[in-house]
Amino acid sequence: MSAGDSHKQKGGMLTKLKVLFEKNRLGELLVLKGLLTPHELRQALAYQKIDGTHLGRLLVQRQMVSRRNLYGALTQQFTIRCLTWLATIFLLFSSMGVKSARAGSIRDVPAQISLASAANSAFAPVGHYAPLFGTSEKTSTNLGPFTKWSGMFARFERAIHETHGQGIIKQWQDNLGDMQGLPLEDMARRVNDLINKQDYIVDSRNWGQSDYWATPIEFFSRGGDCEDFAIAKYTSLRALGVPEDRLRITILQDEQKDIPHAVLAVYTDDDVLILDNQIKSVRSSSSIDHYRPIFSINRNAWWLHTAPKGTVLASAQ
Numbered sequence: 001m002s003a004g005d006s007h008k009q010k011g012g013m014l015t016k017l018k019v020l021f022e023k024n025r026l027g028e029l030l031v032l033k034g035l036l037t038p039h040e041l042r043q044a045l046a047y048q049k050i051d052g053t054h055l056g057r058l059l060v061q062r063q064m065v066s067r068r069n070l071y072g073a074l075t076q077q078f079t080i081r082c083l084t085w086l087a088t089i090f091l092l093f094s095s096m097g098v099k100s101a102r103a104g105s106i107r108d109v110p111a112q113i114s115l116a117s118a119a120n121s122a123f124a125p126v127g128h129y130a131p132l133f134g135t136s137e138k139t140s141t142n143l144g145p146f147t148k149w150s151g152m153f154a155r156f157e158r159a160i161h162e163t164h165g166q167g168i169i170k171q172w173q174d175n176l177g178d179m180q181g182l183p184l185e186d187m188a189r190r191v192n193d194l195i196n197k198q199d200y201i202v203d204s205r206n207w208g209q210s211d212y213w214a215t216p217i218e219f220f221s222r223g224g225d226c227e228d229f230a231i232a233k234y235t236s237l238r239a240l241g242v243p244e245d246r247l248r249i250t251i252l253q254d255e256q257k258d259i260p261h262a263v264l265a266v267y268t269d270d271d272v273l274i275l276d277n278q279i280k281s282v283r284s285s286s287s288i289d290h291y292r293p294i295f296s297i298n299r300n301a302w303w304l305h306t307a308p309k310g311t312v313l314a315s316a317q
Helices: 003-023 026-032 038-051 055-061 067-094 109-113 147-159 163-179 184-195 216-222 226-239
Strands: 136-140 247-254 259-267 272-275 291-297 302-306
Touching (some): 026 055, 038 055, 055 067, 109 147, 109 163, 147 216, 163 184, 163 216, 184 226, 216 226, 226 247, 226 259, 259 291
Antiparallel strands (some): 247 259, 247 291
């Protein structure tokens, strides 16, 4: 099979997966499960246009669907989307030889607001990457598919030159100032405490979107959800001189809450520290057993995390 044929085949498969993803909206799932008639769905969507209420909440408020049945459909919807998304990730990995690498194409915006001095920028390269939550990983330098990540950096770079953004950056730098020169573990703890003081606000309420990756300036202005906390911690540590290769935004599954989540992983010389808005203190990844990482990313690359061979992960059923 030629490279062109391989690219077309994978593109077709990705298109089919996208269609599958789009077809599994909440209302359609409720109709397919026999919990809602097509007429009732059209009626509910008409109500939604009037008051803008989330469809699930509207259905429960109007007693069209029970809360229990709604949660069941939401769980099924989430499972389908996760499986579709994971399949897409695997297909992207298999097409790495066809697509051009884009590592280095994202500008190092945190360096433009850096507080780093010779004292705290002299980190040695990471000699060994400890397993993240005990998983194996594959790496790719193709960052093209991660548009929320690259888009955040583009907006961030524009914002640091605006008057409003410069004011926030000045306050941010003042808060970070006395952390310069600390050992990495102490620096991580101080940054974690600082950022976790911000308000947690879901994207749907904050931005009217289900998944929006906010810049640190947006986050400090309006609060944010888990990946926004992780991004603010990442950029804070980068501004303090921590190298890119020691930091990864990590998207994972919280198996206690059965929800997706995001944290910042900080690689020391012999451990992985987890900076989390759900856990107050910084902890080693080896001490947390209810997180299952899906992928992690920084400006240099991204990593797909899987269970080592011979390891059985808990069933999602």
